[in-house]
Structure formats: structure tokens, C-alpha cells
């Protein structure tokens with residue numbers, strides 16, 4: 001029996017455990033189904049190359065998170081890198097974000113984008129879909145040239161049915177002046193958007209950071225414990241190996257759609273059925289190790305055009321030189337899909353790899369090593385059903401002292417920074433609100449701003 005049971009040792013679960021311990025609370029157990037903790041923030045070490053589960057770059061815009069990085073790992077273990085990110089379309093590389101950097105595109109495309117911006121709809125209806133939102137923000141030209149094809153690829157979902165509630169922090173805004181300036185000359189500096197610069201571990205890939213964090217925990221993580229069922233009434237978690245654990249409070253970071261299939265409730269329960277309606281796509285991530293020291297100095301490239309089935313490629317060796325052996329480069333590609341047959345996915349990855357090699361002039365002989373990784377839960381689909389029903393699902397679970405948090409627990413589009421902050425907020429709210437857990441807890445920074 002543990003007062004607090006945490007399911008999932010990804011960043012959110014680890015952060016929850018860390019912040020409980022920091023407050024002096026150790027009556028918890030942290031269970032993870034894989035043999036290695038870290039969730040999406042693990043790295044693969046293969047033939048001298050380090051690959052992540054696609055590029056995982058750290059962006060900090062929260063004072064507590066910056067302090068956390070200093071105190072837990074030491075900021076000197078990270079490279080601070082100024083972003084060099086591009087969009088490839090019309091046989092041209094333009095700088096990110098597309099909407100403010102049209103320089104280099106055909107004149108007709110630039111004219112279409114500016115005309116569209118000038119005549120964009122002035123008002124936006126409540127609960128607008130993503131397409132209407134993009135039209136309202138950027139006009140028809142920019143929407144059709146970039147946002148429609150790109151977002152269609154990254155979600156693999158009709159963007160007219162996609163909500164726009166996730167856009168706030170992720171899509172940089174622009175003005176007519178910026179569009180015109182950005183069409184007349186290359187950018188003087190890159191500073192737009194939430195990811196203008198980033199931190200990345202000097203060695204070991206993103207897992208280096210998470211591993212150091214795990215080492216800070218006083219209690220071991222119980223790996224290879226996969227939740228099989230959760231009895232809400234009797235407060236018992238059972239694992240596939242037959243073990244079970246009683247809890248007062250259950251914090252779960254496993255994907256919410258799976259959690260809902262594992263809870264023991266009457267079959268006709270509307271919440272249990274709701275799990276089937278939550279949508280999330282998958283990402284197939286291919287990684288290549290390449291015998292070429294100067295493949296590119298770019299960090300990543302967005303690929304909106306349909307000649308590429310994947311939406312983005314990135315270059316690990318430019319995040320940190322330790323990611324590839326001397327004289328080599330390394331890249332990743334990301335192909336998103338919603339409910340597709342395995343064989344179709346496999347064929348599409350082959351096409352994605354071939355088109356990437358052609359774009360970057362990589363010969364077969366230069367590819368030293370290759371690894372395809374599948375991320376079954378990748379991008380949560382924000383549709384009206386989610387907006388309407390998610391709060392009630394989470395509240396229902398909370399009424400049984402089950403708290404579903406993190407990127408897939410709370411069913412949202414969020415970053416590593418947010419995972420750490422979610423874990424902190426969870427630990428604090430438990431210790432403050434549940435006096436049975438600990439009455440002496442004093443929060444160190446009670447009003448941290450959430451991103």
C-alpha cells in the first residue's frame with residue numbers, strides 16, 4: 001500500500017515524484033511499464049549515433065523551469081542553440097515562420113499571401129475551426145500555401161474539423177509590416193515563435209537530462225510494471241504480472257484512452273465508452289546516420305508539400321556534435337498518421353526516406369545506419385468532441401481520487417517544460433489540499449506562472 005501511486009515514469013511522472021520528495025513526502029510508488037523510464041524522452045544509441053524519439057528540444061519561458069534545470073542538472077550541461085529552421089516549398093528554403101518570411105518564394109505566391117492578409121476576415125466566430133482561425137489570422141494565401149497542407153500532415157485529420165484552441169503558444173502571429181519586410185529581404189535575425197532558441201544536452205541526447213533527473217530521486221522506479229486494471233471503488237491497481245497496489249491517490253500519466261479501458265466500472269458507464277471517441281494520431285520516426293560531415297547546418301525543415309509524405313526533418317548533429325561520430329551527420333524524419341494499416345505505414349516510411357535522400361543528395365552508400373521508431377500516441381486531435389467532453393471525463397476520475405495528467409493523461413498538446421510543471425502542480429495540489437497526506441508541507445513558490 002502506498003498513499004500515492006504514480007503510473008508512468010515519463011517526464012510528468014518523474015517530475016511528480018521529484019516534487020513530492022522535495023516536499024519531504026516519500027509515501028509514494030512510481031510504476032513504469034517499460035524496462036527504461038523516460039517515456040518519450042528516451043534516446044537510442046546505435047552504431048556510434050544517438051537518436052531521440054524525434055527531435056526533443058528544450059524551450060524555457062518559465063522562470064521556475066529555468067531554475068529547475070539549473071538546480072537538478074546544471075545548465076552548463078546544455079548547449080544553448082539559436083534556431084535555424086526552414087520551410088521547403090516551391091523548390092526554395094524560406095525561414096520559419098512562413099508567414100513572416102516569404103523572401104525567395106515565387107512572386108505570384110508572395111502576392112497571393114499579401115493580398116490574402118490584407119483582405120482577411122475581420123471577425124472570428126466562437127468555437128472556430130482551425131481553418132477559419134488561420135484565415136482570420138493570416139488570410140487565404142498564407143493559409144492555403146502553408147497552414148492547410150502542413151497541419152493536414154501533422155494531424156492527418158480534416159483541418160475543418162480541427163479546433164483552434166491549441167494554437168495560442170505554438171503559432172507565431174504576424175503583421176502586414178512584418179510580412180512585407182519579410183518578403184523583401186532575408187530575416188535579419190530569427191526571433192519569432194516559442195522556439196527561437198533551445199537547450200539541448202551537450203552529450204547523450206535528451207535522455208541524458210532525464211537520466212540525471214531520475215538519479216535525483218531517492219526512491220527507485222518500479223519498471224516493467226504494466227497496469228492491467230484499476231478498481232476505482234476499492235482503490236486497487238493491478239499489474240499484468242499479477243502484483244497489485246492499494247492507493248489513496250492515483251496519479252496516472254498513461255494515455256487517457258487506454259486508462260479508460262482499464263478502469264473497472266459498469267460497462268454502460270458513459271465515461272468508459274468515451275475513451276473510444278478520444279482521437280490521437282501516431283508518428284513513425286525514421287533516423288539515419290550518414291557518412292558526410294557537412295550535410296547541412298540547418299536544425300530542422302518543415303515539409304508542407306505532398307511530394308513528401310512526412311511533415312518535418314531535423315538534424316541531430318547540429319543540436320550537439322556528440323550525436324554523430326566524427327565525419328558524420330544524422331537526421332530524423334516524422335510521418336504522422338491516424339489509424340492506418342501497418343503495411344501502408346511501412347511503404348510510406350520507405351517513400352519518406354527516399355524523398356529525403358533525394359532532397360539532401362544522400363546516396364545509399366552514405367547511410368551507415370538506420371532506425372525506425374513508432375510513437376503510437378503522438379499528437380492529440382483537438383476536435384469539438386474533445387472540447388465538450390474532456391473536462392467531465394477528468395472530473396469523473398478525480399471524484400475517485402484518480403488524477404490523469406501529462407501530455408496524454410490530460411489529452412493535450414504540450415511540451416517537456418509543461419510536463420515538469422504539471423508534475424510540480426500535481427504534487428503541490430495533493431500536499432496542500434489533502435491534509436491526510438502531509439500537514440507540514442510548505443510550498444516553495446506558491447504562485448508559479450503556468451505556460
Ligand SMILES: Cc1cc2nc3c(=O)[nH]c(=O)nc-3n(C[C@H](O)[C@H](O)[C@H](O)COP(=O)(O)OP(=O)(O)OC[C@H]3O[C@@H](n4cnc5c(N)ncnc54)[C@H](O)[C@@H]3O)c2cc1C
Pocket residue numbers: 007008009010011012013031032033034037038039040041053054055056057058059225226227228253254255283334375377378379405406407408409414415416417419
Ligand atoms: C513527435 C513529438 C515531438 C516532440 N518534440 C518535443 C520538443 O521538441 N520539445 C518539447 O518540449 N516537447 C516535445 N514533445 C512533447 C514531449 O515529448 C512530451 O510533452 C513529454 O515527453 C510528455 O511526458 P509525459 O510523461 O506526459 O508522457 P510520456 O512520455 O508518454 O510518459 C508516459 C509514461 O507512461 C508509461 N505507461 C503507459 N502505459 C502504461 C501502463 N499501462 N502501465 C504503466 N506505465 C504505462 C509509458 O511507458 C511512459 O513512460 C514532442 C512530442 C512528440 C510526440
